[in-house]
Amino acid sequence: MAEWCEVEIVGKAVEEVMLNPENLPKNYMYEEGGAGFRHALDEDIPVVDLLSLSSQQELAKLRRALHSFGCFQVVNHGMESSFLDQVRDIGKQFFQLPMEEKQKCAREPNNVEGYGNDIIYSENQRLDWTDRVYLKVLPEDQRKFQFWPPNPNDFRSTVLRYTDSIRLLTEVILKAMAKSLNLEEDCFLNECGERAVMFLRFNYYPPCPMPDHVLGLKPHTDGSTITFLLQDKQEEGLQVLKNDQWFKVPIVPDALVINIGDQMEILSNGIFRSPVHRAVINSEKERLTVAMFCTPDIEKEIKPLDKLVTESRPVLYRPVKNYADFYFQYYQQGRRAIEASRI
C-alpha cells in the first residue's frame, strides 16, 4: 500500500475528460467490463408507506427490508413532487453553468466540501464517472457557505428547506427502525446525538462513451447511519448487491431511497445491513441524484447497542469514533471502512 499517500493528486472534472472520448484515462476503465457488465436483476426493493408505518405489518416489512437488502424506498414522506423537482433542478442548473462559474466553489485539496470529484490518493486509483457538489449542511454553525453555489439563486434556500425536511424525516425513520426491533423508539436518535451531522451531495453523471467499462460510482457502502437518495426522475442507475448479485433500484415516482450506512450496521450489531451498492451510467443521457448522508455527532462513540448483544448474537464490532476520518481512504481503495471495526 506504499503508493497511497496523504497528499491529493488533483484530477479533472469528468465533464472535461469527456471532451476527449477517444482517450479515456485508464483509471476509469474496468478491463473485466464488457457485455453484461451493467446487468442487474429486477427484484423489487421494498416500498414502505410512511403513513402506515405505525402498523406492525409495515414495521415487519421494514425490518425484513433492512436485514435482506439494507435499503428500501419510502413514499408518502410529506415532500411534494414539485419540491423534489426543485431540488433536482438546482443541481442540474448548477452543473450546466460554465466551468469558470462552477470553479468559484471548487473543492480545496484534501477537503471534501465544494464542487469537484474524487480525492485521488494514488496514481492507480480507480476513478468514478461523476462530478459532485458536497456540502456539510448540519450542524448549522459548521456550514461553509463559500462552497455553496450562489447560482442558481434559489440554491441556498432550497437546500435549507430540503435539509429541514430530511432532518424531520430522519427522526421518523430512526424511530420506526428502533420500533421494528422492539427497542425504545429514541434509542438510535440518542446515539446520533444533539449535534448529528448531515452532508448533502449532488452526484452528476455525464453520459459516458464506454458505459460497459466505466462506473458512475464504484461498489461501496455508505459511512452514514442512514442515507436518503433522491433518484433522477428518468434515468435509472443505482444497483445494490445481495447474495453476490446486483439488483436494480427502480425509479418509483416521488419516492426516496433509504440506505443503511456502516454506522447503523454497527449500532444494530449487524442486524441491519449496510449494502454494497454502485451506480452505472449510459452513453446517451446524463443522470443526477441527490444524496443526504446522516451521521452521528463526531464526538459520539458508536458501538452495538447493549440490547442487541446476546449470547446467540455476540458483539460483532468494536467501537468507532469520527468514522468519516478514515472512511474515504478505504472507499478510494475499493475497501469497506467497517473492516476496521469488525471483530
Ligand SMILES: O=C(O)CCC(=O)C(=O)O
Ligand atoms: O447516484 C446513485 O445512484 C448512488 C449515489 C450513492 O450511492 C452515493 O452518493 O453514495
Ligand SMILES: [Fe+2]
Ligand atoms: Fe452510496
